[in-house]
Amino acid sequence: MNEPLQTSGSLRRRLMLQLVGSAAFLATLLFFVVLGFARDVAQQTHDSILLASATSIMDSVSVQADEITVDIPYAALSMLGNVSNDRVFYRVSTRDDVLTGYENLPTTSQSVRSGHSAFDTLTYKGDSIRMVTSLRRLSLNGAPADIIISVAQTREGQAAQLAQLSRSAMQLGLGFFLVATILAIWAAQSSIRPLKQLTEAVSRRGPKDLRPVQRPVPSEMIPLVSSLNRFIGRLRVSLTRSEDFIAEAAHRVRTPLATVRTQAEITLRRVDRAENRASLREMIRAIDESSRAAGQLLDHAMVTFRIDSLERKAIDLTELGRELVDRLQPIAELKDIDLHFFGSGNPKITGDAILIQNAVRNILDNAIKYSPNESAIQVSTRQNGNTARIQVEDEAGGFVGMDTDALTQRFTRGENAAGTIGSGLGLTIAREVVEAHGGVLIIETSKTGTGACVSLCFPLH
Ligand SMILES: Nc1ncnc2c1ncn2[C@@H]1O[C@H](COP(=O)(O)OP(=O)(O)OP(=O)(O)O)[C@@H](O)[C@H]1O
Ligand SMILES: [Mg+2]
CATH class of the missing domain: 1.10.287 (Helix Hairpins)
Incomplete structure (x- = not known):
């Protein structure tokens, strides 16, 4: 009946994997986007300072007495020193001559027009440098002369800054991934929750x-x-x-x-x-x-x-028990059985009186049926905490050596039933009725040890 079902993966795991996978992808994307953006901003800032430096050198170039003079202001180079401790190189030249600065500083491969600048990333003396090249056309001896200014700086500071930026971007990406993973687990759990609740509701029935x-x-x-x-x-x-x-x-x-x-x-x-x-x-x-x-x-x-x-009406268990005992008294008398009723209080329960009568009658019927002549049966009701109990005690020898759980299954009879008319349905009916009312059927040995004590326990009204 209960064959193990074949599973084809888990919905929650699948959902979680997809969400965590997407989070990982987005975190990586975020890392590269932030890093790229930060790198661009850093480069642009550096380039602006290089350009400012080149412009300030350019402003110091003048023509005096048909001679080009350059008076490099201190601030022009010191402003680069403020950014990092990287080495700074410069060169001021015309198309033919180097006027001042590092002669072997590489030249830009781009063509620069007057009033414009070009930026390059090059290698100089084994180091990577960032260089700006600006051009200005002056009039010398009535002829145009191009002044080319290059300002360069090594990029170690920039590399360190970039490493720092990568670390921050990495932390940001990781943080995003962690938060997204927690949200993914929560989302997967909450989308599966209605399914779980339905399963619980159905299996609780x-x-x-x-x-x-x-x-x-x-x-x-x-x-x-x-x-x-x-x-x-x-x-x-x-x-x-x-x-x-x-x-x-x-x-x-x-x-x-x-x-x-x-x-x-x-x-x-x-x-x-x-x-x-x-x-x-x-x-x-x-x-x-x-x-x-x-x-x-x-x-x-x-x-x-x-x-x-199931009908749900208030039932007084004591009244119901007393009525049944009165009704079955003549049958008990046929065997000279002393049938007693003792009702303590009036425990009220909710349910179907016909069903409960039927259940108790089956238990009482058993007690009378399996009891020897001239014995005693005690039926009692009482309230225990929040349960109401009706119990039948007899002197019929009890359920010694019997599997009481099995006896509450259909058509199962005990060894002591041989020679007694019956079909093995009485205890089944009693158990089903009690369970339908949210109660339990308890089968035990009576206090005197001479018989059975069968109790029907119901939740109170
Ligand atoms: N009070 C009792 N004392 C001893 N044995 C009992 C008692 N009540 C039930 N039994 C045992 O439990 C078995 C199952 O009881 P159950 O009432 O279900 O069936 P039954 O009495 O045999 O048949 P019927 O369906 O006619 O009641 C009985 O056959 C009997 O062996
Ligand atoms: Mg019976």
């Missing part, structure tokens, strides 16, 4: 609870719940049909059986031969067995039917 699922569920789960409800509906119809069939069959069998029994008894009175009387007695016994079975089957079907749509 009693075996007889075939009501459709009505709790609100997310729209995606509607098809699943609709199919489940349709399935429950079909199951309910087919169960009701088979219970109806059993009830109908039992009813149809009981009436002719009663006629046959009457006829057999009449014949028994007329017959004298011992062996004929013995077979007639045997026949009557078999008829009794069959009608008891039919009666119990009918009761069981009725119980199943009523449990399905």
Whole structure:
């Protein structure tokens, strides 16, 4: 029945992996975008200072007495020193001559127009440098002369700054990834939660609870719940049909059986031969067995039917117990059994009185049936905390060596039942009724140790 189901992965894990995967991708993207952006900003800042330095040198170039003079202001180079401790190089030249500065400083490969500048990243003396080249056209001896100014700086400070930026971007990316992962776990849990809640609600139900699922569920789960409800509906119809069939069959069998029994008894009175009387007695016994079975089957079907749509009314357990004891007193008297009732308080419960009467009657019926002649049976009710209990104690020897759980299953009878008419449904009916009311059936040995003590415990009203 309970074959292990095959699993094809886990929805939560799949969702979580997808979300964490997306978070990892976004974190990496964030890392590169932030790093690229920071690198651009750092480069632009550095370039602006290089340009400012070149411009300030350019401003110091003038033509005096047909000679080009350069008076490099201190601030022009010191402003670069403020940025980092990197070495600074410069060169002021015309198209043909180097006027001042580092002669072997590399030249830009770009063509620079007057009033414009070009930036290059080059290698000088084995170090990477960033260089700006600016050009200005002056008039010398009535002819145009191009002044080219290059200012360069090594990039060690910039590299250190970039490493620092990468670390920050990495921390940012990691932080983002961690937060996104926590959110992904939360999102995966919360999207699976309605499914879990539905599973719990369905598995918490009693075996007889075939009501459709009505709790609100997310729209995606509607098809699943609709199919489940349709399935429950079909199951309910087919169960009701088979219970109806059993009830109908039992009813149809009981009436002719009663006629046959009457006829057999009449014949028994007329017959004298011992062996004929013995077979007639045997026949009557078999008829009794069959009608008891039919009666119990009918009761069981009725119980199943009523449990399905359980009536919930206030019931006084003491009153119910006393009434039943009065009703069964004549049967107990046939065996000279002293049937006592002791009701303490008036414990009130909620439920279906017909079902509870049926359950208690089956327990009392057992006590009378299995008790020896001239013994005593004590029926009592009491309230214990928030449970109401009705208990039947007898002197019938109890359930010694019997598996009491098994006895509450259909058609199971104990060894002591041999020779006693019965069908093995009494305890099943009692257990099903008690459980449908949210209670428990407790089977134990009586305090005196001479018999059974069967209790039906219900939650209080
Ligand atoms: N009070 C009791 N003392 C001793 N044994 C009991 C007692 N009540 C039940 N039993 C044992 O438990 C078994 C199951 O009881 P249950 O009432 O379900 O079936 P039954 O009495 O055999 O048949 P019926 O359906 O007619 O009641 C009995 O066959 C009997 O062996
Ligand atoms: Mg019984």
